[in-house]
Amino acid sequence: MMDEATRMAAAEYVLGTLPAEEREHFAERMVREPNLAAAVAAMETRLAPLAASLPEEAPPPELWRKLAASLDEGGASAIPAAPASPSSGKGPAGGAQGAEIVSLRRRLAIWRGSALATGALAAGLALAVILRPDFFVPPPTQGEETDRYVAVVDAEGRQPAMVVTVDTAAGTVSVRSLSAQVPDDHSLELWYVGGGGAPRSIGVLEEREEAKTLRVGASELATIADAAIAVSVEPPGGSPTGTATGPVIYQGKLVPEPR
């Protein structure tokens, strides 16, 4: 049990009202005293809803690029690069610089009438699309890494549960589930929606499958700037009809941001 003075210092540290010098001392104390740090963490969690309820403010898009660059500087030697996802030949490190947000739109229109399993899926699933942009934009000036585009659909404040990487150079689409939410007895089917034609299936993420690389034809990549990728819930193995039969849970339009 901590004494009253320490407890008050902890509370004021969490609130932020400790004067600069005392604050510094208190922070040093926390490093030495795990119990104190734990008490502070508990208080921080109690008050967090006040901060979590603030309306979001979008940071400038270039901030991620700066952050990624400082990760590279700070960690290039000390921290090994992230392992490439099992399915993706392209590791994330090379493209980490210069991500831009692509606008993605969540599609709920045909969501009604979904089965229970897919309802649970929809609640937690959002989609991130990562695109290598060298297809859209002139090659960067020499010395720069090529960029890629990232978007996380968080309409309604939802979180990403799946990352889709479109590598236009290699002609592949990599799908990686971050929370393994392909429901029992269902598959997720990815669709390429572009060029005004009917959606074409890119491939299927089976029940409990975590990652997969799918090939995309050159003709499809040629129109990818106008395309969208959609994900539907299907019977195991994918749609029996060649068109989406289950609810389309996400549709992401791939629009590169102008520089």
Next chain:
Amino acid sequence: MQEKPLQDNQVLTTLLERAGRRDRVAFEALYRTVAGKLFAVQLRILDDRSLAEETLQEAFLKIWERASSYERSAGAPLAWMIAIARNTAIDRLRSKEERLGKKSITETKTGEDILQFLADGARGADPLEAKALRHCLDGLETQARETVVLAYCYGFSREELAQRYARPIGTIKTWLHRSLKTLFQCLEGG
């Protein structure tokens, strides 16, 4: 559609743990997901966009560095990241002699809007924690509640609170201690 904060928590935890294993894609997804929240928190405290952009980067570097030490028992991942963002912003604020010419903040803010956000059922906040906090804040006297919210959300220092309420700093300190004691007793009592 109904929010599923628990599920969101699981996703955030997954992303954070993967970031802890140096997974850059997961870290980037984490950034895309929570940067707007953390930026909002820091912006309120610093009231200066370019400064908040700096502290946002700083906070994410800390998250990247500390992700491997994140433990589920330490609380929800969003709360954990919010604490890092808030502390980074407050450290920055306290390292300044005063608020970069933003004196007006101490005169105009009341924190009422933030209590309203909380009452509206904070998106992203754990509903049970939010409910408890709302209940316990409601239990405070108006002025006590206001000092807590102003300090927490706008980074008011004791001096700024003293100025705001035209009271000596010692009185403010006493107020704060009394309010915090009552507040945490209520929160910990369940």
